[in-house]
Amino acid sequence: MLDIVTIGHFVRDSIISPKVANPIVTLGGPPTYVSLAAEKLGAKVGVVSKVGKDFHKHFAWLRENNVDLSWVQVVENNFTTSFALTYNGNERSLQLKSRAPPIILTDIPSSLQAKVIHIAPVANELSVEIIRKLRDRVPLLSIDPQGFLREFDETGVMKLRRLSDVSFLQWCDVFKASIEEIRMVTGYDELRVSVEKISECGVKIVLVTLGRRGILAHFDEEFYYISACKPKVFVDATGAGDSFIGCFLAEYVRGREPLWCCCVGSAAASFVVEDVGSRRFGEKDEVYERATEIYEKGIKPLPKNNIA
Secondary structure, X not given: OXXXXXXXXXXXXXXXXXXXXXXXXXXXXXXXXXXXXXXXXXXXXXXXXEEEHHHHHHHHHHHHOOEEEEEEEEEOOOOOOEEEEEEEOOEEEEEEEEXXXXXXXHHOOOOOOEEEEEEOOOOOOOOHHHXXXXXHHOOEEEEOOHHHHEEEOOOOEEEEOOOOOOHHHHHOOEEEEEHHHHHHHHOOOOHHHHHHHHHHOOOOEEEEEOHXXXXXXXXXXXXXXXXXXXXXXXXXXXXXXXXXXHHHHHHHOOOOOHHHHHHHHHHHHHHHOOOOHHHOOOOHHHHHHHHXXXXXXXXXXXXXXXXX
């Protein structure tokens, strides 16, 4: 049995940033970052995805890094999902350049066994029906809703849209999103209210990524703030959130308590941002060392009136 299976599209990212002299194309998307970050901690990882004819060269590298690709389908008359990411200060624009075919329920074999399935669409490639069907097939179901929130204009430029139906959350155990995304899911500007609304749907653990400020976590009716681990150098934020949740889940399925899992996720993210795209992942001892620095400082529940 695998520890973590990520369901969603692999992505070929073209990254443009003031810190990058020329655009760099790198393999990305949640399947890449979640899997590779978690594998560094010794997790057994796999992916359900669809890719295009331009993906063949990536198979060997992923397999060398112990990612099970048994359920990745190559659709030869299509291209892999790809984005152009442009960073300007703290702002990021996203343009869809190509999109692989949708992932449907029959693409997920009944033989698939995992301790946790992480649902992570990037461009509406999954249906909500898949979440409902998977609920009874896995002990733990995690979701990053970003791909459900995105809409693209005729040129591929992305903007977030409000979700009209969040009933699918009743089948999810862990929810991870950015501040902007969780507000789009719930329709509430106040972060505390947004988190509580997600929890009221039945989600056990709600995780909100705050960029360089860290993580807001909610579980057992308490709020916690986990500070971000400081990287040696900050180069590129792409994949930080996915690496966080990958390592959070890797520790959580081992029975570690959520605050430690958050610290490990924060530490993993701090290594990813030290290089462009999926070039840098911390080794197990390195990640645990940074995580311990945060964890040993002590993390206490936050008063609700201190959460904006």
